[in-house]
Every structure is written in C-alpha cells, then in structure tokens.
Amino acid sequence: MLGIIFVIGSIASLILEKYVLANNSYVWLGAIEPIISIVFIISLMLADYMKFDVLDITLAILYVSLSFLFWGQGNDLYRQRVVKRIYE
Numbered sequence: 001m002l003g004i005i006f007v008i009g010s011i012a013s014l015i016l017e018k019y020v021l022a023n024n025s026y027v028w029l030g031a032i033e034p035i036i037s038i039v040f041i042i043s044l045m046l047a048d049y050m051k052f053d054v055l056d057i058t059l060a061i062l063y064v065s066l067s068f069l070f071w072g073q074g075n076d077l078y079r080q081r082v083v084k085r086i087y088e
Helices: 002-021 027-046 054-086
Strands: none
Touching: 002 027, 002 054, 027 054
16 A cells, blocks of 8 residues: 555656646756655665665665656756747
8 A cells, every 4th residue: 555655646746846846947946856855765764664675775766766857857848848939
C-alpha cells in the first residue's frame, strides 16, 4: 500500500513540476521540487524510515533523476512558448 501511495505521489509531483513549477520565467522555481525531494529522501534514510534496500535506493535515484528531467522539460516548454510568441 505504501508503494502505491509513493507512486501516485511521485507521478503527481512530477506532473506539477513539469507543467506548473518549471514552465515559467523563474528558473529557480522549478529547482524547488528536486531539491526538496533530495532532502526528503535523505532524511527518510537517515531517520531509518527507509531501509537501505536495493529497491528503495533504486526508486529514490529514479525519482530524483525524473525530477531533474521534468524540470528541464518544463524549462524547454517555457522557452518554446516564448520563442513562439516572438516569431508570431
């Protein structure tokens, strides 16, 4: 059950990252979610809520990597929108 909640929360936060936080003129705003996710995952591991299991570490690395990937895609969406406005 905890895994399902993690997956649903991860998908929701990644969509929020791509279409809301990173898709604007403030580049730093999109960096908030990946940084918070790194701090959150490290705090879970240090507080021993998240065991140092291979699956947990793989999921954490995958989630952080996707956060940065979606941040970049959101910035690209914003840049495409700006270029489209300039050339119209």
